[in-house]
Amino acid sequence: MEQKLSLKRFDVNKGAWTAEEDRKLAEVIKVRGAKRWKTIPTIAGLNRCGKSCRLRWMNYLRPNIKRGNISDQEEDLILRLHKLLGNRWSLIAGRLPGRTDNEIKNYWNSHLSKKVNQKKKHSGASATQGCKFAQQRLVENAKEQVREENTSTGFEESNISFDVDDFFDFSNVDTGNFEWVNRFLEVDEGFKF
DNA sequence: AACAACCTCAACCGCATCAGA
């Protein structure tokens, strides 16, 4: 009996969220903010785990979420960013205001991956492969730059840790200026769309 | 109308990373 009760206590809800659950979650987050996810379900009286609450908030309830069709411009940007960054969905989503990583990942898997594969078949040469070279070259150039700076400041070369996100400046994307994407892709003319 | 095949997307899972004690 006791065992049954304790099992029941930890048996959390899974599956689709109800409108009532959404309302409770949004209410608590409004008051306490989107942090300490582990405590949120308890406070909200939800039979969910914190992780599930966080995901629901991030992908669905958060304000300024843009739902519905992905525009041609957005699609183009996703393609270009994916070419540049690979499956780094959160990074790509960060450059598309109002879109979530999950949404972009789903969109890629259901729409764009097919498109890209078809393109590959037609063009023969692997664009992804090409992009890897282009990206690698960019990274190498950047590393070289860091190395030069480090030798002048006396740092050890062996400890270079390079982060693409830190190095590339995405800040102008929010203003709708996608020119920078072309600039990077132009490193190798062959891999432009 | 009935069924199968396919597609979409919300949600889960496991692992990695970060931050604070």
Place this chain on the structure above:
DNA sequence: GTCTGATGCGGTTGAGGTTGT
């Protein structure tokens, strides 16, 4: 320095919807 809990990320799953036969 290391331990632990919280958070973030990408891959995967499965329910529900749509389309084709």
